[in-house]
Amino acid sequence: MKVSFILNGEPVTVDVKPNETLLDTLRLKLNIKSVKRGCERAECGACTVLVDGRPTYSCNLLTAQVEGKEVTTLEGLRDDPIVKELTSKFVERGAIQCGFCTPGFIITAYALLKSGKELTPENVKKMLEGNICRCTGYKKIIEAVTAAAEALKK
Amino acid sequence: MFYRIPEINYFRASTLEEALELISKLENVKVLAGGSDLLIDLKIRRYEVKNVVDISGIKELSYIEDRGDHVAIGAATKLQDIVESPIIATKAPVLAEAVNEMASWQVRNVATIGGNLCNASPAADTAPPLLVLNARLRLVSLEGEREVPITEFFLGPRKTVLRKGELLKEIVVPYERGAGASFIKLGRRNAFTLSVVAVATLVKVRNGIFDDVRVALNSVAPKPVRAVSVEKFLKSREVSMSAIEEGAKRVLQDISPISDVRASADYRKEMSVILTKESLLRSLERAGVKL
Numbered sequence: 001m002k003v004s005f006i007l008n009g010e011p012v013t014v015d016v017k018p019n020e021t022l023l024d025t026l027r028l029k030l031n032i033k034s035v036k037r038g039c040e041r042a043e044c045g046a047c048t049v050l051v052d053g054r055p056t057y058s059c060n061l062l063t064a065q066v067e068g069k070e071v072t073t074l075e076g077l078r079d080d081p082i083v084k085e086l087t088s089k090f091v092e093r094g095a096i097q098c099g100f101c102t103p104g105f106i107i108t109a110y111a112l113l114k115s116g117k118e119l120t121p122e123n124v125k126k127m128l129e130g131n132i133c134r135c136t137g138y139k140k141i142i143e144a145v146t147a148a149a150e151a152l153k154k
Numbered sequence: 155m156f157y158r159i160p161e162i163n164y165f166r167a168s169t170l171e172e173a174l175e176l177i178s179k180l181e182n183v184k185v186l187a188g189g190s191d192l193l194i195d196l197k198i199r200r201y202e203v204k205n206v207v208d209i210s211g212i213k214e215l216s217y218i219e220d221r222g223d224h225v226a227i228g229a230a231t232k233l234q235d236i237v238e239s240p241i242i243a244t245k246a247p248v249l250a251e252a253v254n255e256m257a258s259w260q261v262r263n264v265a266t267i268g269g270n271l272c273n274a275s276p277a278a279d280t281a282p283p284l285l286v287l288n289a290r291l292r293l294v295s296l297e298g299e300r301e302v303p304i305t306e307f308f309l310g311p312r313k314t315v316l317r318k319g320e321l322l323k324e325i326v327v328p329y330e331r332g333a334g335a336s337f338i339k340l341g342r343r344n345a346f347t348l349s350v351v352a353v354a355t356l357v358k359v360r361n362g363i364f365d366d367v368r369v370a371l372n373s374v375a376p377k378p379v380r381a382v383s384v385e386k387f388l389k390s391r392e393v394s395m396s397a398i399e400e401g402a403k404r405v406l407q408d409i410s411p412i413s414d415v416r417a418s419a420d421y422r423k424e425m426s427v428i429l430t431k432e433s434l435l436r437s438l439e440r441a442g443v444k445l
C-alpha cells in the first residue's frame with residue numbers, strides 16, 4: 001500500500017506492507033539512521049520520533065498510521081537551536097557514553113522544551129521516563145536537559 | 155529484527171459509520187485505536203488477526219466535553235490529552251491522576267482511553283478511577299446504541315460485553331461534586347510500569363458520617379473490581395481511623411489475586427489492604443475532612 005506523509009518537512013510517499021512499522025520504513029527505506037532499533041516493544045525509547053510534534057515510538061506504530069501526518073527525526077533538526085543547545089549540553093555534562101540512547105533522549109527532550117511544560121528536574125525525569133539509558137545512570141542526562149533549558153531562557 | 159507483525163489487511167476508517175460497516179462485515183477483525191496493546195499482541199501472537207480497522211483518524215471519536223453534570227470522553231481520545239485537559243482536572247481529577255502514571259509520554263501520545271478499557275487487562279489503570287466515578291460506557295453498532303455501567307463491562311481477562319460489530323464510542327463520567335477521590339498505584343518500580351496493585355477510592359462525608367464510599371482495584375482479580383465489602387462496611391459509619399482500618403481489611407473478601415511475574419498473591423493481598431487505607435485517608439483529606 002502507498003502511504004504519504006511529511007518527513008522532516010518534505011513530502012514522501014512510500015510503498016509499504018500493511019504490517020510494516022514506521023521504524024523499518026525509516027531505517028530500511030528512507031535512510032534515517034538516528035532512529036534506533038532497541039527493544040522493538042515500546043519500552044526503551046531508542047526509536048522515538050515526533051508525529052505531529054508529539055514523541056512517539058516508531059517501533060510500535062504501523063507506517064500506515066502516519067498517513068497525512070508530520071514525522072520529524074533528528075535528521076530534520078540538525079540546525080535547530082534547541083537541538084544544538086541540547087547536544088552541546090549532553091557533551092559538556094557527560095550525558096553520553098555509548099550513545100545508543102542519545103538520539104531518542106534528544107528528540108524527546110526537544111519536544112519537552114518546545115512544549116512549554118514546566119521544567120523542574122522532577123518533571124524532566126517524568127517526561128523522559130520512556131527513554132532508557134544503560135550507561136549514564138540518568139543523573140547527567142537530567143542535568144544536561146535542565147541546563148539546556150536554562151541556557152535557552154537567556 | 156526480533157519481532158515481526160504477522161501479515162494483516164489494514165483498513166483506515168474516516169467516519170464512525172465506515173468503521174462500523176467494516177467491523178461488522180470483516181471476519182477475524184480487530185479495531186486499532188493507538189495500537190499500543192494490539193501491535194504488541196500481534197508481535198507475540200496473542201491473537202490470530204486477519205483484518206485491522208484503524209479508528210485513530212475518526213474525529214467524532216476524539217473529544218473531551220463538559221456537559222454540566224458529567225464529562226463525555228470520546229473513546230479514541232489519547233491518554234496524554236486526558237492528562238492535559240483542564241476539564242478532567244476540575245471534574246474528574248482522579249482520572250487524570252491515574253492516567254498520568256500510565257506507561258510513558260511516548261505511549262500516552264498514541265494510546266487511547268477506549269483501547270485501555272476494551273483491551274480489558276486486569277491491570278488496566280483507567281478502570282479503578284472510572285469504576286469509583288460510576289462511569290457509563292456507550293457502545294455502538296449498526297443496530298444502534300446501548301449504555302452499560304462500567305461495573306458490568308468487564309467479563310474477565312481480555313473479555314468484555316462488546317459484541318461482534320460493536321465499538322466503544324464514549325465514556326460518560328458523572329461529576330461528583332463535593333467528593334474526595336484518589337488513586338495509588340504500586341508497581342515493581344516507580345516509573346513506566348504496570349501495576350502490582352492499584353487502588354482508587356472516592357468518599358463523600360456529611361456531618362462526620364461516610365455518606366458514600368467507593369473503592370476499586372486492579373491487578374488483584376480476573377478483572378478490575380469494586381470492593382463492595384469495604385464500601386458496605388464503611389457506608390453510614392462515623393469517620394474514624396479505626397473504622398477505616400477495619401474497613402480496609404474487608405478488601406480481602408473482594409479480591410482473588412494470583413501470583414505472576416510482577417508479584418505474589420500474598421504480597422498483593424497485603425498491599426491491597428495497605429493501599430486501600432492510604433487511598434481512603436487521602437480521599438478524606440481531599441474532601442476536606444480532618445481525622
Ligand SMILES: Cc1cc2nc3c(=O)[nH]c(=O)nc-3n(C[C@H](O)[C@H](O)[C@H](O)COP(=O)(O)OP(=O)(O)OC[C@H]3O[C@@H](n4cnc5c(N)ncnc54)[C@H](O)[C@@H]3O)c2cc1C
Nearest residue numbers: 185187188189190191192257265266269270272278279322
Ligand atoms: C510499554 C507499555 C506500557 C504500558 N503501560 C501501561 C500502564 O501503565 N497502565 C495501563 O493500564 N496500560 C499500559 N499499557 C497498555 C496500553 O498502552 C493501554 O492499554 C492503552 O490505553 C491501549 O490503548 P490503544 O489505543 O493503544 O489500544 P489498541 O492497542 O489500539 O487496542 C487495544 C484493544 O482494544 C480494542 N479497541 C480499541 N479501541 C476500541 C474501541 N473504541 N471499541 C472497541 N474496541 C476497541 C482493540 O481492538 C484491541 O483489542 C502499556 C503498554 C505498553 C506497550
Ligand code: FES
Nearest residue numbers: 038039040045059
Ligand atoms: S525500540 Fe521502540 S521503544 Fe524500544
Ligand code: FES
Nearest residue numbers: 097098133134135
Ligand atoms: S549512553 Fe549508552 S545507553 Fe545511554
